[in-house]
Amino acid sequence: MTWGYEAGRVYNRTNDIHGRFKGEGSRQSGIITFATHPVVVIISGKTGIAHGYADRWRTDGAFEYFGAGQIGDMVMLRGNRAIADHSADGKSLLLFFDTGNGLRFHGEMVCEGYHIERAPDQNGDKRDAIVFELRDLEAVAIKAVDADLPTDVSLDELRKRALAAVETPTSTSESKARTVYQRSRDVRAYVLARANGVCEGCEKEAPFIRVDGTPYLEPHHLRRISDGGPDDPRFVIGICPNCHRQVHHGIDGVEYNTALLKKMKSIEPTT
Numbered sequence: 447m448t449w450g451y452e453a454g455r456v457y458n459r460t461n462d463i464h465g466r467f468k469g470e471g472s473r474q475s476g477i478i479t480f481a482t483h484p485v486v487v488i489i490s491g492k493t494g495i496a497h498g499y500a501d502r503w504r505t506d507g508a509f510e511y512f513g514a515g516q517i518g519d520m521v522m523l524r525g526n527r528a529i530a531d532h533s534a535d536g537k538s539l540l541l542f543f544d545t546g547n548g549l550r551f552h553g554e555m556v557c558e559g560y561h562i563e564r565a566p567d568q569n570g571d572k573r574d575a576i577v578f579e580l581r582d583l584e585a586v587a588i589k590a591v592d593a594d595l596p597t598d599v600s601l602d603e604l605r606k607r608a609l610a611a612v613e614t615p616t617s618t619s620e621s622k623a624r625t626v627y628q629r630s631r632d633v634r635a636y637v638l639a640r641a642n643g644v645c646e647g648c649e650k651e652a653p654f655i656r657v658d659g660t661p662y663l664e665p666h667h668l669r670r671i672s673d674g675g676p677d678d679p680r681f682v683i684g685i686c687p688n689c690h691r692q693v694h695h696g697i698d699g700v701e702y703n704t705a706l707l708k709k710m711k712s713i714e715p716t717t
């Protein structure tokens with residue numbers, strides 16, 4: 447379950463999407479942002495097919511999603527900007543497929559980068575289309591956990607890498623962008639090094655030592671409900687499994703998360 451959505455289940459846009467988020471969000475757009483919720487909903491529809499292009503899965507597992515803009519060149523504004531910046535903004539990116547009878551939830555995604563492609567617009571004229579390259583968050587999160595933490599790298603250097611990891615992904619056709627897996631790993635490595643074996647929530651020592659000899663703590667993303675993937679390290683805290691479970695499942699989980707957010711201001715100043 448992600449924000450209450452179950453993968454594979456079909457939802458009604460009005461009731462289950464706008465309704466769930468206090469009626470917020472544009473009713474027409476294929477990319478929906480919400481005024482007071484850290485969520486970006488993207489809908490992959492059939493409209494593109496009629497115009498000669500369509501969202502598609504790449505053989506390496508990435509999903510290529512055409513941005514918004516019906517006529518003329520697409521621009522990196524509004525919904526398109528929201529997708530590109532979702533990690534830096536601490537927002538969950540939720541992918542739905544329009545089945546014709548509703549919206550089937552696929553899962554939470556991470557934007558790895560984007561490229562520009564010549565594709566027809568609504569009038570059939572060729573224009574620059576922004577094509578986002580998305581990955582399943584779960585796959586990214588699992589790979590980051592399995593990766594060994596770097597040794598003999600200074601905390602300063604790890605911090606630098608983590609802050610760079612959250613920068614808006616660049617156009618992958620222009621430069622060799624760092625993969626979202628690498629970026630996710632950088633954030634994790636820094637947060638765990640910063641915690642240095644002591645829970646940044648309850649301040650107790652890590653409950654056990656991992657197979658690789660490092661203390662076991664978990665990075666928790668304070669602004670999103672789901673964990674894993676790149677995020678601004680100033681909003682990711684290294685906590686013990688007890689604290690982590692409390693945030694996600696405790697009766698006071700929301701309050702505890704708010705307390706941790708406050709605590710982060712002294713751990714990692716935001717200005």
Ligand SMILES: [Zn+2]
Pocket residue numbers: 645646647648649650685686687688689690
């Ligand atoms: Zn703890």
